[in-house]
Amino acid sequence: MPELPEVETVRTVLSPFVVGQTIAKVTINLPKVVANLQPATFVQKMTEQNIINFTRRGKFLTLHLQSGAFVVLHLRMTGTLTVEDADVPIEKHTNLILTFQNGKELRFVDSRGFGRWWYFAPGQTDTSGQNLLGPEPSAVTIKDLQRKIATRKTALKTLLLDQHLIAGIGNIYADEICFRAGVRPTRPGNSLTSAELKRLCTEISAVINEFIQFHHVPFAVYAQSKGTSYQNDTNLRVYGRAGQPCLKCGRPLIGTRIGQRSSVYCEYCQR
Numbered sequence: 001m002p003e004l005p006e007v008e009t010v011r012t013v014l015s016p017f018v019v020g021q022t023i024a025k026v027t028i029n030l031p032k033v034v035a036n037l038q039p040a041t042f043v044q045k046m047t048e049q050n051i052i053n054f055t056r057r058g059k060f061l062t063l064h065l066q067s068g069a070f071v072v073l074h075l076r077m078t079g080t081l082t083v084e085d086a087d088v089p090i091e092k093h094t095n096l097i098l099t100f101q102n103g104k105e106l107r108f109v110d111s112r113g114f115g116r117w118w119y120f121a122p123g124q125t126d127t128s129g130q131n132l133l134g135p136e137p138s139a140v141t142i143k144d145l146q147r148k149i150a151t152r153k154t155a156l157k158t159l160l161l162d163q164h165l166i167a168g169i170g171n172i173y174a175d176e177i178c179f180r181a182g183v184r185p186t187r188p189g190n191s192l193t194s195a196e197l198k199r200l201c202t203e204i205s206a207v208i209n210e211f212i213q214f215h216h217v218p219f220a221v222y223a224q225s226k227g228t229s230y231q232n233d234t235n236l237r238v239y240g241r242a243g244q245p246c247l248k249c250g251r252p253l254i255g256t257r258i259g260q261r262s263s264v265y266c267e268y269c270q271r
C-alpha cells in the first residue's frame with residue numbers, strides 16, 4: 001500500500017510527463033473511480049484542459065488545471081499511475097486514462113478499485129479529505145506531538161497512523177519510526193517522556209525523508225515496473241521482519257497487532 005514516500009515518488013517521476021500537457025481525451029472504465037461527479041460530466045470538464053502543476057499533500061495527489069479547477073486523486077490500496085504511449089496495450093484494471101495531445105497517456109491502474117479521483121471547479125471546496133490532514137511529517141514540531149500524542153492514552157502506533165494528526169504515515173513507516181526513536185509502538189501516547197517525544201519528532205521527519213530518497217528512481221525503472229518499482233523494501237529495518245534478528249541487537253523481533261494492524265518491534269531496543 002503506497003504511503004507518503006511512494007506517492008511522492010509517483011509525483012516526482014511523472015511530473016515531467018504530466019505538467020504542461022493538454023488533455024485530449026478522458027476514458028473512464030470504472031464509473032465509481034470518479035468520487036464526486038457523473039463520469040460523463042468529469043470527462044466533459046477535463047477535456048481540453050491544460051495541466052499546470054502536479055502536487056502532493058499526505059497521500060493525496062493534485063493535478064492543477066489552467067482554468068483554476070483541480071483534480072485530487074488517492075491511490076488507496078493498489079492504485080498505480082503510469083505514463084505510456086497511446087499504442088501500448090491497456091493493462092487489466094486500467095480504471096481511468098487521460099490521453100494527452102502529445103499522444104502519451106496517464107493511466108490509472110487499480111486492481112482493488114478503491115482509488116478515487118475528485119474534480120473541483122475553481123473556488124469549489126475540496127471535499128476529498130485532504131483539507132482535514134495534519135501537518136506533513138517534515139513539518140511536524142515537538143509542540144504538535146505534545147498536543148496530539150502526549151495527551152492521549154491511545155497506542156503510539158495508532159496515533160501515528162491517524163492522518164488528522166500527521167499526514168502520510170502508514171503501517172510500514174509507523175513501525176520504522178518507532179524503531180528508530182527507540183519507543184515501542186504499543187506505548188500509550190501519554191506515557192512518552194519529553195526525551196522520547198523529541199526523538200520521535202526527529203525520526204518522523206528523518207525516516208520519511210530517507211525513504212523519499214531511497215525510492216527515487218529514473219523513469220525507465222519506474223515504467224518497467226508499471227509504477228511499482230518504488231515498493232522497494234530492502235531498507236526496512238523492522239516492518240515485515242517479525243521473528244528475524246533485530247539489526248541493532250540481534251534478538252528476534254516481536255510481531256503483534258495494534259488496532260487491527262500488524263506491527264513489529266524489538267523488545268530490547270524499544271522501551
Ligand SMILES: [Zn+2]
Nearest residue numbers: 246249266269
Ligand atoms: Zn534490538
